[in-house]
Amino acid sequence: MIPEIGEFSLILSFCFSILLAIIPMVGTIIKNELWMNYGQTMAKGQFFFILISFICLGYSFAIDDFSVTYVANHSNSLLPTQYKLSAIWGGHEGSLLLWVFILSGWTLAVSIFSKNLPLDMLARVLSVMGMIAIGFILFLLLTSSPFERYLPRFPADGADLNPLLQDFGLIVHPPMLYMGYVGFSVAFAFAIAALLSGRLDSAWARWSRPWTNVAWAFLAMGITLGSWWAYYELGWGGWWFWDPVENASLMPWLVGTALVHSLAATEKRGVFKSWTLLLAIFAFSLSLLGTFLVRSGVLTSVHAFASDPERGLFILILLAITIGGSLTLFAIKAPNVQSESRFSWLSRETFLLINNVFLTVMAMTVLLGTLYPLLLDSLGAGKISVGPPYFNAVFVPIMSLMAIGLGISISVRWRDTSLDRIIEALWKPALASILIGIAFPFIYGSGFDFSVFLGISISLWIILTISLEFIGKFKHAESIFTKLKQLPMSYYGMMLAHLGVAVVAIGITLVSVYSEERDIRMVAGDKVSLAGYEFEFKGTQQVQGANYTADRGQLIVRDGDNVITTLNPEKRHYSVKNNMMTEADIDQGFFRDLYVAMGEPLDDGAWAVRVHYKPFVRWLWYGGTLMALGGLVTVTDKRYRKKTSLSTKNEATHA
Amino acid sequence: MTPKRKKRLYIILALVFGTGIAVGLTMYALNQNINLFYSTSQVADGEAPVGTRIRVGGMVVKNSIKRSKDSLQVSFGITDYGKPITVSFTGILPDLFREEQGIIAQGKMDNQGIFQADEVLAKHDENYMPPEIAESMKKKAGTE
Known part of the structure; x- marks a missing residue:
């Protein structure tokens, strides 16, 4: 009964999304306020019924209703309850339901928090989001309903959730990532609404900015969590694999980053308008492409699911409609868009433009590397794969240049700045970061290393320039405290996010260059040293988990004579699916991680053991978190909650 | 050619040149690293x-x-x-x-x-x- 209610309310929410797509939009055309207002009610209805649907699926998981195919395939009566619930998004159907649920959540949020938006704008935005919802709910209903029953005879117990996914990381990573992916639908809807209404001023940018920043922040957090999860759960200590699916989340993030910056220029100076629109369209299209790549099974990837081509085709059609439709609209409407101001070569606008060019080039090269194998294959030119060296070769130079530009742009003013002023402000941090960059590999490592020099220099460059800029704000301030309060929250957000970039860069550099690892065969009593630490293997013992048995190893870690910690990596055997799983154990630290994982058992009680020394690896995730935090902080800026006084003024100049 | 057109020509040439280099480098990196x-x-x-x-x-x-x-x-x-x-x-x-x-x-x-x-x-x-x-x-x- 419950699954049928779930399916039924999904159908109801589909009806709501049709109304949501049509009525407010028609309202804007016939200028009927009542119809325009309808959108908010419809958004609530749509959210409510998807919520019910979501709860129904959760309930079916909780009570082990294995007559539901999706539950039977992704759960088991022995599975711990928290994983039963997170198993909702452990497979294709459920994660799509999550996708749609989050979409309706964003729609609801827009309808609630956009009271200061003009009614017609809000009506258009909600209507576009309704159209997206139509596509995806239809996709769910037609090809991938999670409520289908195993009839007439259903299995007595479920096939269990993939052990890799039975982890805290899976509970939080997909929802965060989807919040980001789907969040770009709001930026997209704002862009389409702007094109439809021809209203594209700084007020529009101000409405659109907080939504974009939040979506961007969630995506940053989602990617960070994914990297962290892969690091400890996939078992082998890597934190980024340039896997097609990782790329699928990185591309919208890169374009989203460009969008966040170009929106800033559009709001402050009224420039790059059509470019901003284009970025908003691309950010969301790349999110859809990401969904397609993950869900269609066209790529060889650790994330790929066994799936049927019908689903891939459906998303491809959705993608084609979205990109084709919005670009056509763009081509018709965008030529009318005019810039409101001019700027010289040496201005913040120029640097934001450079930032945008770098970010989009980066996104394009990632796209090329990801799709090139597909392209060649469809042309019948053979099967290939593009390896990490390609991505590293293009990523490092582009990102280095961008980081240098970041530091400069901080001290460049809007509109125009004199070269002398820039040189005066920047020569000291430039010199300091180069000198420390040269010295660092000698002090920390054993000799000069160009990668370390580059990474440390550009990170320091960012840190020094933003710190100096921040301190400079207080030069003429009467009291530090009042100045601290005066500075807008969006300024703090920007500082945090840029600091995050530097922290990530330090992490990437040091963990890439100074990591050490060894794979060895160990029997009880064997010792191995790595990076000044000594690991002693004490053998293994059998332990019993909730739904698995495990061999738990014991390794004592010493630094000289001091025992630092005892690590207990496990080799788990999940009986339902007859799966082996490596559970690494990590001694975490601010400056280094010690990472131990057990491979397979060998003869005579020996084990294959992998030990890692990972300096500064955590800085990757600290930095990612700082970026996400920065994005969220900007939203608390008072400016975004101002009533329409400013926007009416803008309206007057644009009428 | 008017100075304005000349300036525009330079910008276009610079763009073409820049894009060419970027594409060239990318294709080179790609060719070195495909399996x-x-x-x-x-x-x-x-x-x-x-x-x-x-x-x-x-x-x-x-x-x-x-x-x-x-x-x-x-x-x-x-x-x-x-x-x-x-x-x-x-x-x-x-x-x-x-x-x-x-x-x-x-x-x-x-x-x-x-x-x-x-x-x-x-x-x-x-x-x-x-x-x-x-x-x-x-x-x-x-x-x-």
């Missing part, structure tokens, strides 16, 4: 180049896994149900590696006709078969 996929039959027939990094995929042959006594060296056969080849690998195999499981190995052919893998990939999902393997096996079935 061609071969089926085991192709490799056994000597179609794969020796000493170039390639990918080979197939099912792990039953009872073919041999481990070294004192190191992590392991060798096993993989097949697309046409001709099998022997793969040698030193290190830790992935959790989903087992007999009759589809895997992809990356590495180089040596002179003895043994594939020296530096990476072995098995997938998350045991129902899932990498498209490359599925296709090369389908082809095999079609020719027989």
